Amino acid sequence: xxxxxxxxxxxxxxxxxxxxxxxxxxxxxxxxxxxxxxxxxxxxxxxxxxxxxxxxxxxxxxxxxxxxxxxxxxxxxxxxxxxxxxxxxxxxxxxxxxxxxxxxxxxxxxxxxxxxxxxxxxxxxxxxxxxxxxxxxxxxxxxx
Amino acid sequence: xxxxxxxxxxxxxxxxxxxxxxxxxxxxxxxxxxxxxxxxxxxxxxxxxxxxxxxxxxxxxxxxxxxxxxxxxxxxxxxxxxxxxxxxxxxxxxxxxxxxxxxxxxxxxxxxxxxxxxxxxxxxxxxxxxxxxxxxxxxxxxxx
DNA sequence: CTCAGGTAAGTTGTGCACAATTGAATTGTC
DNA sequence: GACAATTCAATTGTGCACAACTTACCTGAG
Numbered sequence: 001x002x003x004x005x006x007x008x009x010x011x012x013x014x015x016x017x018x019x020x021x022x023x024x025x026x027x028x029x030x031x032x033x034x035x036x037x038x039x040x041x042x043x044x045x046x047x048x049x050x051x052x053x054x055x056x057x058x059x060x061x062x063x064x065x066x067x068x069x070x071x072x073x074x075x076x077x078x079x080x081x082x083x084x085x086x087x088x089x090x091x092x093x094x095x096x097x098x099x100x101x102x103x104x105x106x107x108x109x110x111x112x113x114x115x116x117x118x119x120x121x122x123x124x125x126x127x128x129x130x131x132x133x134x135x136x137x138x139x140x141x142x143x144x
Numbered sequence: 145x146x147x148x149x150x151x152x153x154x155x156x157x158x159x160x161x162x163x164x165x166x167x168x169x170x171x172x173x174x175x176x177x178x179x180x181x182x183x184x185x186x187x188x189x190x191x192x193x194x195x196x197x198x199x200x201x202x203x204x205x206x207x208x209x210x211x212x213x214x215x216x217x218x219x220x221x222x223x224x225x226x227x228x229x230x231x232x233x234x235x236x237x238x239x240x241x242x243x244x245x246x247x248x249x250x251x252x253x254x255x256x257x258x259x260x261x262x263x264x265x266x267x268x269x270x271x272x273x274x275x276x277x278x279x280x281x282x283x284x285x286x287x288x
Numbered sequence: 289c290t291c292a293g294g295t296a297a298g299t300t301g302t303g304c305a306c307a308a309t310t311g312a313a314t315t316g317t318c
Numbered sequence: 319g320a321c322a323a324t325t326c327a328a329t330t331g332t333g334c335a336c337a338a339c340t341t342a343c344c345t346g347a348g
Contacts, residue, residue, distance in 0.1 A: 005256045007188045011270055012166045012259055014277035019163040021284035022156045044151045065297050067335055091296040091343050112149045120283025126155055132273055133158035139264025140165035209327050211305055235313050235326040
């Protein structure tokens, strides 16, 4: 197998592994909030600014309605979120936080620090990593 | 929402986005091989050294039998792989490459270069990124 | 006004991830 | 040699990702 690329040389595999390891670290914390990682991301966006349309959420997170529609339905079942059909444009659905959804924000505020502590990298290294990953993601999207 | 963490500050989200963007770049290439990204990873491991046990594959990739068993069944349906129950230890299943599976290696050899080209990062930056991600993944696993 | 084209959200189907469980085979201890 | 504990692979069930399609609604050219 002379020309087979080596697994441990692949940036792609390093990303895949690191991403899964990071969500694994978050999992027990998010379990206490009753959220999965993608649900947590949606809540983060809404905590920043709400209400938001499904399409808007999708643009922030890079997810489509095929992922978001059932996810939002589950958040609604948890009573963290409400979906309301827009009156002006009935194609649109606005996602609002409930009081419980707003209240969850303070319980979630400690989550990112936990990752930083577990990462074994300095704040400077983390900053640089985030910046490199941002450049990489943008370049990869441009190449599509 | 005063203490809500910002989405764009999260290393975790940067990893999640970059990882999905990278597999999105690979997708059209892997489509030509008839493989998904996780299936490609399994083939990479086998191209390096085969046969391998299911457990061994799982250790290399950080995946469990719940993920690998159905994935390997699909690779077997594609006639790229054969699973053989070990004679010495009948709990074990050895995963062998078929001739077609071996032959696919040369068609796959150009895939990683494509990512490097799309990444918009210098080879040095890619090396450093891979190294940082490796350190991060190891530290995160240790913290569990 | 009409209707072709486009847009928004939802649905369906496939394939991971991962927890929890099952069942068969092996190992260690007595 | 029996048998409790362990190991290995597979299965079940939930929840993403993402492609392809559907349905409802809006908009703009004619």
